[in-house]
Amino acid sequence: MRYDEGEPLVDRAAPDGPLETRWERARFGTRLVNPANRRRLRVIVVGTGLAGASAAATLGELGYRVSSFCYQDSPRRAHSIAAQGGINAAKNYRNDGDSVYRLFYDTVKGGDFRARESNVYRLAEISTAIIDQCVAQGVPFAREYGGLLDTRSFGGAQVSRTFYARGQTGQQLLLGAYQALSRQIAAGTVTMHPRTEMLDLVVVDGRARGVVIRDLVTGEVSTHTADAVVLATGGYGNVFHLSTNAKGCNATAIWRAHRRGALFANPCYTQIHPTCIPVSGDHQSKLTLMSESLRNDGRVWVPVDPDERRAPGDIPAEDRDYYLERTYPSFGNLVPRDIASRAAKKVCDDGRGVGPGGLGVYLDFADAIDRLGREAVETRYGNLFEMYQRITGEDPYQVPMRIYPAVHYTMGGLWVDYDLQSTIPGLFVIGEANFSDHGANRLGASALMQGLADGYFVLPNTIAGYLADGPFPEVTDAHPDLVAARSDVEERVRRLLSVEGDRTVDSFHRELGSLLWDHCGMERTEEGLRHALERIPELRAEFWRRVRVPGSGEGLNQSLERAGRVADFLELAELLCLDALHRTESCGGHFRAESQTPDGEALRRDDEFAYVAAWEYTGTGTPPLLRRESLTFEHVEPTQRSYQ
Amino acid sequence: MAVTGFILFFYVVAHMVGNLKIFFGETAFDSYARWLRAMGSAVLGESGVLWTIRIVLLVSVLLHMTAAIQLARRARAARPSGYRHRPPVQGGYAARTMRWGGVIIALFVIYHVLDLTVGWLNPHGVPEEPFLNVTSGFQQWWVVLIYTVAILALGLHVRHGVWSALRSLGTVRASHGPLARTVALVVAVALTAGYLSVPYAVLFGLVE
Amino acid sequence: MRFTVRVWRQTGSEDAGRLVEYDVDDVSPDMSFLEMLDVLNERLTLRGEEPVAFDHDCREGICGMCGLTINGVAHGPRRATTTCQLHMREFTDGDTIVVEPWRAAPFPVVRDLVVDRGALDEVVRAGGYVSVSTGSAPEAHATPVARADADKAFESAACIGCGACVAACPNGSAMLFTAAKVTHLGRLPQGAPERDTRALDMLAAHDEAGFGGCTNTGECTAVCPKGIPLADIAQFNQDVLRASLRGAGGRPA
Numbered sequence A: 001m002r003y004d005e006g007e008p009l010v011d012r013a014a015p016d017g018p019l020e021t022r023w024e025r026a027r028f029g030t031r032l033v034n035p036a037n038r039r040r041l042r043v044i045v046v047g048t049g050l051a052g053a054s055a056a057a058t059l060g061e062l063g064y065r066v067s068s069f070c071y072q073d074s075p076r077r078a079h080s081i082a083a084q085g086g087i088n089a090a091k092n093y094r095n096d097g098d099s100v101y102r103l104f105y106d107t108v109k110g111g112d113f114r115a116r117e118s119n120v121y122r123l124a125e126i127s128t129a130i131i132d133q134c135v136a137q138g139v140p141f142a143r144e145y146g147g148l149l150d151t152r153s154f155g156g157a158q159v160s161r162t163f164y165a166r167g168q169t170g171q172q173l174l175l176g177a178y179q180a181l182s183r184q185i186a187a188g189t190v191t192m193h194p195r196t197e198m199l200d201l202v203v204v205d206g207r208a209r210g211v212v213i214r215d216l217v218t219g220e221v222s223t224h225t226a227d228a229v230v231l232a233t234g235g236y237g238n239v240f241h242l243s244t245n246a247k248g249c250n251a252t253a254i255w256r257a258h259r260r261g262a263l264f265a266n267p268c269y270t271q272i273h274p275t276c277i278p279v280s281g282d283h284q285s286k287l288t289l290m291s292e293s294l295r296n297d298g299r300v301w302v303p304v305d306p307d308e309r310r311a312p313g314d315i316p317a318e319d320r321d322y323y324l325e326r327t328y329p330s331f332g333n334l335v336p337r338d339i340a341s342r343a344a345k346k347v348c349d350d351g352r353g354v355g356p357g358g359l360g361v362y363l364d365f366a367d368a369i370d371r372l373g374r375e376a377v378e379t380r381y382g383n384l385f386e387m388y389q390r391i392t393g394e395d396p397y398q399v400p401m402r403i404y405p406a407v408h409y410t411m412g413g414l415w416v417d418y419d420l421q422s423t424i425p426g427l428f429v430i431g432e433a434n435f436s437d438h439g440a441n442r443l444g445a446s447a448l449m450q451g452l453a454d455g456y457f458v459l460p461n462t463i464a465g466y467l468a469d470g471p472f473p474e475v476t477d478a479h480p481d482l483v484a485a486r487s488d489v490e491e492r493v494r495r496l497l498s499v500e501g502d503r504t505v506d507s508f509h510r511e512l513g514s515l516l517w518d519h520c521g522m523e524r525t526e527e528g529l530r531h532a533l534e535r536i537p538e539l540r541a542e543f544w545r546r547v548r549v550p551g552s553g554e555g556l557n558q559s560l561e562r563a564g565r566v567a568d569f570l571e572l573a574e575l576l577c578l579d580a581l582h583r584t585e586s587c588g589g590h591f592r593a594e595s596q597t598p599d600g601e602a603l604r605r606d607d608e609f610a611y612v613a614a615w616e617y618t619g620t621g622t623p624p625l626l627r628r629e630s631l632t633f634e635h636v637e638p639t640q641r642s643y644q
Numbered sequence B: 001m002a003v004t005g006f007i008l009f010f011y012v013v014a015h016m017v018g019n020l021k022i023f024f025g026e027t028a029f030d031s032y033a034r035w036l037r038a039m040g041s042a043v044l045g046e047s048g049v050l051w052t053i054r055i056v057l058l059v060s061v062l063l064h065m066t067a068a069i070q071l072a073r074r075a076r077a078a079r080p081s082g083y084r085h086r087p088p089v090q091g092g093y094a095a096r097t098m099r100w101g102g103v104i105i106a107l108f109v110i111y112h113v114l115d116l117t118v119g120w121l122n123p124h125g126v127p128e129e130p131f132l133n134v135t136s137g138f139q140q141w142w143v144v145l146i147y148t149v150a151i152l153a154l155g156l157h158v159r160h161g162v163w164s165a166l167r168s169l170g171t172v173r174a175s176h177g178p179l180a181r182t183v184a185l186v187v188a189v190a191l192t193a194g195y196l197s198v199p200y201a202v203l204f205g206l207v208e
Numbered sequence C: 001m002r003f004t005v006r007v008w009r010q011t012g013s014e015d016a017g018r019l020v021e022y023d024v025d026d027v028s029p030d031m032s033f034l035e036m037l038d039v040l041n042e043r044l045t046l047r048g049e050e051p052v053a054f055d056h057d058c059r060e061g062i063c064g065m066c067g068l069t070i071n072g073v074a075h076g077p078r079r080a081t082t083t084c085q086l087h088m089r090e091f092t093d094g095d096t097i098v099v100e101p102w103r104a105a106p107f108p109v110v111r112d113l114v115v116d117r118g119a120l121d122e123v124v125r126a127g128g129y130v131s132v133s134t135g136s137a138p139e140a141h142a143t144p145v146a147r148a149d150a151d152k153a154f155e156s157a158a159c160i161g162c163g164a165c166v167a168a169c170p171n172g173s174a175m176l177f178t179a180a181k182v183t184h185l186g187r188l189p190q191g192a193p194e195r196d197t198r199a200l201d202m203l204a205a206h207d208e209a210g211f212g213g214c215t216n217t218g219e220c221t222a223v224c225p226k227g228i229p230l231a232d233i234a235q236f237n238q239d240v241l242r243a244s245l246r247g248a249g250g251r252p253a
C-alpha cells in the first residue's frame, strides 16, 4: 500500500519559553468559562478508565453537564482496573535524587526521543499532584511502618518513584476515580450510560458535536450531542488478538473518529511486555501479564543446549544461560521492556525456548528464595505467584515460572496538540487513546500517570479554552449530519448481520492477530510488512464475504459487538503496518531488523525520522496522507540508548 | 433481632439452670418453681415478677418473629427465582437453618407451655406439682423425642444466633472472629447438654 | 476432556428461561472456564445457533465482569477464584456442569448468563467515596496512616464488585460488598469525616435497591474471589449502630 505526503503538521497550541513555566503560562493564557455558563455547556466523555473517569468527575465538579459512556456494565470495570505495577510521580520522598526534571528526562529518553518535550515536562510536573489527589480520595497505597507512602523502583528506573497498592495499583486508582465519578452521578452533573458503545463521531460544521451510540442491551442506535466530545477509550493492542488487554478493548471509537478526519499518529509504536504467561494452546483467548516487578528478584534464563531434556531444577548453573545478565551486565534482568522482549524472542528463535511450543523462558526465583527466604518472596509477590499457579497449574515456588512477551500497550493513537485536542475542533483525546507523551516507548508505571494527568488536571483546564466559545448552536435530531451518521451505523450493523457466511468473527481475529504478531510484532522487516500489507486487504474482503454473525440487531448480541470491532481492526491493521514500513529506523517499541547496530541494538535515525507520523484518512483502501510533525529537543540531547 | 434474640437467650440460659435443680430432688425443684411465683411479691404482688418476665418474653418473641418474618420476606423478594442446581452449603449449616429452627422452637414452646405450665397435655397435669409433671411426661419416649428435636434445634439456633447477634451489634473485631465462634459453640453445646440431661435422666430413671 | 454442560438460556427479561444441554468435547485442561464456553460458542455459531451470552472482560480476575453460578456455586468450585480464572483442570473428565446466572431480584437477567448489576453502582453512589474535588487535596504526606490501617483498608478495597456475594447469599443480600466499601474508607483518616453518613446512606441505598438483609449466614465470604472477610460486615453494623446512636442523619438528598 502506498501513501501520499501531506502538509507538515504544526502543534498550534504548543507553548514556548522556559520549559519549567510552560504549563503555568499556558493555563494562564487559557480563557475561562464563567461558572454560571458551565451549566449550559455539555460534554460527552467516552470511556471510564483512569482518563475518562477522572475527566468526567472533574468536569462534573466544575459544573459542566457531562454524559459518560462505557461498554462494560459498570464504569468501574474499565481496562485500567488491570494495571498491576504502579504509578510514577516525582515526589522524591526517598531523597534519591528524583525530581520533576529527572522524570521528564527519563521519559523523553525512555521514549527514544520521539515525544514532545513540553508535553512530557507537564506530565512530570503534574505527577506529584496526582498522588496527593488519590491519597485524599482514599486510595490505599502501600505504606511504610512510619505511616508514610512506600515507593519502589520500577522498569529499570534508577530512582524509587513508583507508588503502588500491592499488585493492584490500577484497580485502586480506578476505584478512586470511579468513586469520584459516582459522587458526580449522584449529584446529577454526570449522566452515566453503561453498556453502550460509541460507533461513530458526529461532526457538524467542522466541529465534533456528538456521538452515535449503540445500546448494547436493547440494540437501539441513538445520537447524543454536546459542545465537545472527549475520547478516553484506551489503546488498540487487541488488534493483535492476543494481548494483555481486556477482551473488549477496541479501536472503534478512535478509528471512527479517524475516519471522520482526526489524524492517527504513530500507529506502529506498540509495546511488547516481556513478562507474560506463555500461550498454552489454540484456545488461548488472552494473555496474562505478570508484573514487571518480578524481574527485580527473578532471574531470566534458558538452557544452553537447545536439546536440553532435564527438568529445570536439575540443570546445573553451567548449563544455564542467564542471557540478560550476560549481555547487559550493568542492567541485567532489569533492562527496558523492548530489550528484554526481543532478547527472549531471540533465544526462542534459536530453539532454546522452554515449555509448550518452545515459546517461553524461565523466570527463576530459586536464588531469591535462598537469599531472602520464602516468606519475603511471598510478601512481595504472593498474589502474582498465586495467579500464575491458578493459570498454569504449576507452583512457581517449586519450578521456575515460564514467561514470554506479549503485546501490552500502544503508544500510538489519535494525534492531539498540547491542549489534547485532535485535528477536529472540539474533539479531545486523553489517556492511552491519544499518542501524546510516551514517544516510541512507554516507561513502566507511566501510563497510569498519564491517564490521570490528562483526566484530572490537563483536559479540564484546556477544554475551557474551547468551551469559552460555546454553547454552540443546537444540533437537532433532524440535522442531516446527525441523521447520516446514525444511518451509517445502522447500515453497517445490517451489513454485518446479512453476510451470513461460514466463518466466525474470532477466526478472523485470530488470523489477523497472528499475521501482525509474525510480521509487525517484536521485530519488523520490510519483506514481512509487505507481505502483511498484501494479506490484510484480502482478509478484510474475505471478512465481509464470509463472516457469520448470528442473532439480530435487537437485544444483547455479543457476536455483533465483536464483529464491529474486528472489522475496524482489519482497517487499522493496515495503517499500522504501513506506518511500520515507512519508518525505516528502529526506535522504542518499533524495531526494524534492517536498522540495527552491529551488536543488534536498535539504531535510531534522528536525521530522517525525528518526527511524529500523523496519518490522514482518505478512504478505505486508498492511500492515506502522511503529515509530519517535526520534533525538536532543546533540553535533552538525543543519544543512542545503550544498556550494555 | 439481636436484642430480642439476646433476651430470649438469657431466659433460656436461666431456665436451663433452673431445670437442673431437678437433680436435687422433688422439693428443691418445686420450691424453685414456687419461688419463681413468690419472687418480688412484696412489690408486685403474687406472680408479679413472673408476669413481668412473661410479658417481656412474649413481646420479645413477637418482635423476634416479626423481624424474622420481615427478613424472610425481604430475602424472598431479593431472590424470586432460585437456582436449578441447588447450591451446596458453603457457609455454616447452623446459619442456613435459622428459620426452620425458629419455627420448630416456636411450635415447641406452645406445646411445652400447654404441657408443663397449663398442664393440659401432661399425663400428671397438676400445675402446682411441676416435678411430677416433668417426671411423668418424660416417662413417655415420644415426649422425650419431641424435646430432643426441639432442644437440638435450639442448640443450632443459639450457636449461630449468639455469634450472629454479636456481629449484628458490631461488637466483634476482626481478630475476635474465631474466638466468637468458639464461644458460641461452647455456649450452645452447654445449653443443649444441660437441657437434654433432664429428659434423659428421667427416662433412664436417674431422677425419680 | 469432555463435558456435558447444561447452560441457562434466556432471551430476555420477558422469557422464562430454561437449562439447555450441550456436549463439549476436545476440552484442554489448560482452558479457562470461559475459554471452554468460547469453544462451545464457536461451534454453536458454525451450526447456525445463537451463542451463549456471558459477561467477561479482563479475564484475569480483576474487573469483576465475569460471574457464573457453576453447579450451584458462585464462581465455581475453586475458592477465591473468579470464573475467568477457573480452569478446566478443576473438573473431572465426563462431568456434567450446570451453569446459571447470578440470581437476585436486583440483578435482572439481560440474556442467558448476563445480568444487570447496576444496583451495586447505586449503592456506591449513595456515599461510597470521599468528597474531595480535584485540586483540593493536601500534600500526600500531610496525614500519615498507620500501616496496619492502610493494609486493612486495602484488604477491603480489593473487592471487585462481581456480585458473587449476592448470588450466594440465601437472603440475596449485598452486605459484604457494601461493608467492604464502608470498611475500606472508614479505616483511613481521609474517609473518617463522612464515616457516619456513609454507613447510613449506603445501608439505605442497599435496602432500597431490593437486596435482602444480612443474617450473618456467611455464604458470601465463602465464594468471594477476593476473600473479603465477614468481619467487615460486623464493622459495618458497628458503624451503622454508632452513627444511629450519635443521631447522625443521612446526607440530605
Ligand SMILES: Cc1cc2nc3c(=O)[nH]c(=O)nc-3n(C[C@H](O)[C@H](O)[C@H](O)COP(=O)(O)OP(=O)(O)OC[C@H]3O[C@@H](n4cnc5c(N)ncnc54)[C@H](O)[C@@H]3O)c2cc1C
Pocket (backbone or CB within 6 Å): A046, A047, A048, A049, A050, A051, A052, A069, A070, A071, A072, A075, A077, A078, A079, A080, A081, A082, A083, A084, A085, A086, A087, A169, A170, A196, A197, A198, A199, A232, A233, A234, A235, A244, A245, A246, A249, A250, A252, A253, A289, A408, A409, A430, A431, A432, A433, A444, A445, A446, A447, A448, A449, A451
Ligand atoms: C495488564 C496490564 C497491566 C498494566 N500495568 C500498568 C502499570 O503497572 N502501570 C502503568 O502505568 N500502566 C499499566 N498498564 C497500562 C495502563 O493500564 C493503561 O494504559 C491505562 O489504564 C489506559 O487507561 P485509559 O483510561 O486510557 O483507558 P482504559 O482504561 O482502557 O478505558 C477505556 C474505556 O473506554 C471505554 N470504551 C472503549 N471503547 C469504547 C467504545 N467504542 N464505546 C464506548 N466506550 C468505549 C471502555 O468501556 C473503558 O471504560 C497496564 C496495562 C495492562 C494491560
Ligand code: HEM
Pocket (backbone or CB within 6 Å): B001, B002, B003, B004, B005, B006, B007, B008, B009, B010, B012, B061, B064, B065, B068, B098, B099, B101, B102, B103, B105, B106, B157, B158, B160, B161, B162, B163, B164, B165, B166, B168, C214, C215, C216
Ligand atoms: C419463636 C421462635 C423463633 C424464631 C422464629 C426465630 C427466628 C430467628 C431467625 C430467622 C433468626 C435469624 C436472624 C439472624 O441470624 O440474625 C434468629 C436469630 C436469633 N435468634 Fe431466634 N428465633 C426464635 C426463637 C429464638 C429463641 C428462643 C432464642 C433464644 C435462645 C433465639 C435467639 C436468637 C438469637 C440470639 C439470634 C441472633 C440475632 C441476630 O443475629 O441479630 N431465637 N432467630
Ligand code: HEM
Pocket (backbone or CB within 6 Å): B012, B015, B019, B033, B036, B054, B105, B109, B112, B113, B116, B117, B130, B134, B147, B150, B151, B154, B195, B196, B198, B199
Ligand atoms: C428438658 C427441658 C425442659 C424442662 C424440664 C422444662 C421445664 C419447664 C417447667 C417445669 C415449666 C413450668 C414452670 C412453671 O409453670 O412453674 C416450664 C415453663 C416454660 N418453659 Fe420450659 N423446660 C424445658 C425446656 C424448655 C425450652 C427448651 C424452652 C424454650 C425454648 C422452654 C421454655 C419455657 C417457657 C417459655 C415456659 C413458660 C414459663 C412461664 O411463663 O411460666 N423450656 N418449663
Ligand code: SF4
Pocket (backbone or CB within 6 Å): C158, C159, C160, C161, C162, C163, C164, C165, C166, C176, C177, C180, C220, C223, C224, C225, C226, C227, C228
Ligand atoms: S465482596 Fe467479594 S463477592 Fe462481593 S462483590 Fe466484592 S469481590 Fe465480589
Ligand code: F3S
Pocket (backbone or CB within 6 Å): C168, C169, C170, C171, C172, C173, C174, C175, C176, C213, C214, C215, C216, C217, C218, C219, C220, C221, C230, C233
Ligand atoms: S451470605 Fe448473606 S446473610 Fe450476610 S453473611 Fe453473607 S450477606
Ligand code: FES
Pocket (backbone or CB within 6 Å): C055, C056, C057, C058, C059, C060, C061, C062, C063, C064, C065, C066, C067, C082, C083, C084, C085
Ligand atoms: S473477566 Fe474480569 S474478573 Fe473475570
